[in-house]
Amino acid sequence: MLRSRSTIAGIRRVLRSALGNAVREELISKNVAALTTLPSASKTKKKRQHVVWGVDEARKFLEHLRTENDPLYAAYVLILVLGLRRGGVLGLAWDCVDLGGEQVWISHQLNRVRGELLHRETTKTDDSTASLPLLGLCITALKHRQRTQDDARKAAGTKWKKSDLVFTTRNGTPIEPRNFNRSFEVQCRKAGVPRIRVHDTRHTCASLLAALDVHPRVAMRILRHSQISMTMDVYTQIPSPETRKALDRLNASLNG
Template sequence: MRLLHTDTAKTEASEAVLPLPDICLTALRLRQKEQQAARERADDLWTESDMVFTTRYGTPVEPRNFTREFDRRCERAGVRCIRVHDTRHTCASLLAALDVHPRIAMQILRHSEIAVTMEVYTHVPSADTRRALRKLGKALGGGSKQKKERKEKKGKRKQQKRAEEQAARDGQQES
């Protein structure tokens, strides 16, 4: 059995206030209501703490039980089950996919070094890599749109040249 303990953060920066997206605030408010209802049901059996996730008696959730519940919720939501810690990797990768500046992602994840954020936590899907390479190709003039435009211009020049040659021949025949 793993022992539960609370630690202080590694750095003071880790303790800084971080604004949360509305979806997170909504979830935390819902959790607060659920916890208040559990507190009322438990009455004198409730153990007061500052923890967000507790048992029905206010005590810390044992890590194995937290993981089990996390897995159940992943299955219920129809998403692939991953380790709880991997949600940090998912967050980093989503921030990268949303073109969030790496320094901002580093702050959100509370990393002290950008290399940790970019090299350890951020995973770029191959579809994104292909999309980036297509963009690069287009920027370098090899994009299909530019190719099509060049082909059309070439075709128009050929048509114009043929028309001019035909007009010259027609002019020679009239003389």
């Protein structure tokens, strides 16, 4: 597990003190912790850097999923456009989706905890109980998901496990979080985009909203910013005309 330089320094300090006491008590002959050196700050910072998608890579990834008719592509739309976490997407229920009212509530999380798959209510905070606006791209993706799930239900017949979850397996059971990650990695490779973690897609959300011409006040709600100035800092990064045209084509293909 990667640790920060300050954490490593703290661990080294404790060991050096403990081994120093052991030397004074003649339990050991040398304080080996005193001979160690800390990694340079620049190297530690470099290791923590992650690859982040730009708008074009996000568009390319979603267009690939649409072409393949991937049953989970709506999940990745929600992650990229609304910045949702994996647990929130996998735990999303249809009764928390209002397509007509164009809003969604993230009230539950689906995570594997100590070997058990748990569908639990999120911690009650102002952010977690507030609705998020559903943009046109998200609405179209979720309508497509409804049709996909209906087809899967009919194909499964008596094997279908009834639940209200938006994203399920072909038999209606919850999706294993690790399998979701594996599917994401496979599709990254097929789409020809840099391989990143599912969690890192959240960093693309702000720039994607700006490129989609989402109103700053709406983006402020989605990004959970406390001040509009934070949102406007992102919106100063105006995407190129080529990027806007590519996103227009994505919207057209999704609506089609």
